[in-house]
Amino acid sequence: MTTAQALDWQRCAGCRTLHYAKKLARCLGVCPDCEHHHRLTAAERIEQLVDAGTFVPAGTRAVVTDLLRFPDYRARLAKARAETGLPDAVLCGTGRIAGRAVSLAVMDFRFMGGSLGAAVGELITRAAETAVRKRVPLLIVTASGGARMQEGVLALMQMAKVSQAIAGVRDAGLLTVSLVTDPTYGGVAASFATNCDVIVVEQGARMGFAGPRVIEQTIKQKLPADFQTASFLLAHGQVDAVLHRRDLPGWLGALFAATSGGAEWVTERDDDGLVRSAKSLPSRDSWDVVTAARDTARPTALDHISTALDGFVELRGDRLAADCPAIVAGFATLDGRPVAVVGHQKGHETAELVARNFGMPRPEGYRKALRVMELAARLRIPILAFVDTPGAFPGQDAEEHGQSLAIAANVLRMFELDTPIVTVVTGEGGSGGALALAVADRVLMFENSVYSVISPEGCSSILWGDAKAAPEAARALRITARELLELGVVDGVLPEPADIRTAVTAAFAELNGREDLIGSRRDRFRAFGTVGLLISEGGEVDG
Structure with a gap:
């Protein structure tokens, strides 16, 4: 073989196969046999x-x-x-x-x-x-x-x-x-x-x-x-x-x-599809709603992202130790406008449910979500969060890695993000594991979803000493969309099948350009629990 002929061939550094140099170049320098990237x-x-x-x-x-x-x-x-x-x-x-x-x-x-x-x-x-x-x-x-x-x-x-x-x-x-x-x-x-x-x-x-x-x-x-x-x-x-x-x-x-921020949010529809009056929603048994919210056939965060958003680019990892698949995070576009998206991810089949830890995040998941939300705020991009979790994962490794710290950091930091935040509870909203993605300017719920301080089973076990009383606990906790709308915890309810795209676009359009987002968000949460609360300045409360 002449010198000129030798230059026409290149040996793969991975599998040692000899390739025609021009063919390897057409493959972008990637070996077609072993995919070694030269x-x-x-x-x-x-x-x-x-x-x-x-x-x-x-x-x-x-x-x-x-x-x-x-x-x-x-x-x-x-x-x-x-x-x-x-x-x-x-x-x-x-x-x-x-x-x-x-x-x-x-x-x-x-x-x-x-x-x-x-x-x-x-x-x-x-x-x-x-x-x-x-x-x-x-x-x-x-x-x-x-x-x-x-x-x-x-x-x-x-x-x-x-x-x-x-x-x-x-x-x-x-x-x-x-x-x-x-x-x-x-x-x-x-x-x-x-x-x-x-x-x-x-x-x-x-x-x-x-x-x-x-x-x-x-x-x-x-x-x-x-x-x-x-x-x-x-x-x-x-x-x-x-x-x-x-x-x-x-x-x-x-x-x-x-991630190209700066686009204006406008909506061409007067009706955002939300129900804002509790009386307009049917009264349903709480345990029936819990069962519906847990149905594995319900759309997951990735399902909602694929149908309501375009061009989703997923970002992974907490930059410290691991990636938690129970939370997905990244950026996408909604009608051509950039949005950051974070959400609990469960799954439909057993294999995915196990791989996603049944939507129960470890600390790494919350840190990943916060990293993406902080980047969104710096880029002036609104944040859309999907909540669907039984709660944060309660395992030993989660505690060792700072589960409480991770949730607390999200709850605190979301009050400091100067960009619109809209959260949609799509299934289960379980305790602090849900709240870590729900410190938002607008909180919406699907009609067949629940949002609670604890699971009905957990409440029943602690207060009644028996998890079998879970249906009774669910009714006492008032965790349905109708009840939470009445309490003012959520701003609107999406009848199912839900039109997320319209509701979220309208919410972002309403929040767009607001100068005091942080103050309004703090005021929103400052007010929770004051209705019906007897307060005495400097003295005892006369009950």
């Missing part, structure tokens, strides 16, 4: 991600000087520049992804292992400043071994320098996204690769602070086979999604579409 150059990455003809390279060219006079550094720089055609390890510019404008910084591992030095830090910082100036999202594609040792502590300072630039993008109410590719380690992993709002990992990528070899040599710890892989990161709640390379442009485009 590394891309910065230019190749931009070509795959950015809409054709829209990328405009940044006008700034930063060339680092050897301030430390580190041995052989100048020679290494000259070699890297000659081999890559790049002045340093990042290529920046602006472009469009699925039609959405974005500022990009794309790292290139070929240039000294994609190491973070002063030039790289300066260029990524300028990309962030461009995002603020142009009012567009920032996308950083990482591929790096970490900070550049040849630049000493100045390289270390780039972690903070780029982070402050990301803080500026966040302060401007703009989205920051990190696309982690293989490999991403050290100072890059411990700064801008993980402090962006959304972290998506390319399939097969690895990320960590210290690499496996360093860990094993330093503390002699035996590591699992999947350590620091994309699937490991997802399972441990550290990233939002793991995607095949071919799916990245569409996913990113949907994310940008669902």
Whole structure:
């Protein structure tokens, strides 16, 4: 085989199969046999991600000087520049992804292992400043071994320098996204690769602070086979999604579409479909309503999202320990307007019910929901929450991970989010596990749903010493939509089958532009329980 012929073939780094180079390129650098994702150059990455003809390279060219006079550094720089055609390890510019404008910084591992030095830090910082100036999202594609040792502590300072630039993008109410590719380690992993709002990992990528070899040599710890892989990161709640390379442009485009705030909320219908008078609802036996609310055939949060919303992009993980599948969270559009959506997720079949823990969240689920809601508030996007849970999961691991703290944090923080919040109770609204998603400006209920301080069985067991009295407890607790509307706990009831789209659109239109959302929300909850309460200022209550 001649040299020219040899260049036409490339061996897969995963399965060692020999592929025709042009075929591998048509497969986006992904092996058609084992799906190993080969590394891309910065230019190749931009070509795959950015809409054709829209990328405009940044006008700034930063060339680092050897301030430390580190041995052989100048020679290494000259070699890297000659081999890559790049002045340093990042290529920046602006472009469009699925039609959405974005500022990009794309790292290139070929240039000294994609190491973070002063030039790289300066260029990524300028990309962030461009995002603020142009009012567009920032996308950083990482591929790096970490900070550049040849630049000493100045390289270390780039972690903070780029982070402050990301803080500026966040302060401007703009989205920051990190696309982690293989490999991403050290100072890059411990700064801008993980402090962006959304972290998506390319399939097969690895990320960590210290690499496996360093860990094993330093503390002699035996590591699992999947350590620091994309699937490991997802399972441990550290990233939002793991995607095949071919799916990245569409996913990113949907994310940008669902997080572009500022759209006005208006409704063309006078009737929002809600019942606001308790007398207009039939009086039904409470236990019959409980049974209906628990029916596994009822639509779940994901069912409602798929029918009422468009382009849902799910975000996962609490960024600390795990992802809780009993809560789904992310962004979507409602009639073309962005919304954040969080909700309890049960399921219909036994396998899904078990996988989703029957809709009973662990602390990680509440932290995930709060993370998405806080991002929505910063982006000025309204929040839609679906409640359907027997309650928060009462297991040992949930207590060890701070179940009470997680619920309390949601309840408190939702009073501080300066964006409209609408909650819909679609099935069971069980105790604090429900309230953690229901501190809202408007709370709506399905006609066949319930909302209670405790389950009827729990109430019966505690007060009557026998769970068999659950029907009687349900009637005493007054937990039906009709009764809660009468008590003023909910603002409206949706007759079933419910038109969520119309009701939610009308609610957001009503709340749109209100200047004192936080104050009104606090006043709403401040008033609960005062009706019928005998209060004496400075003396005993005369009952």
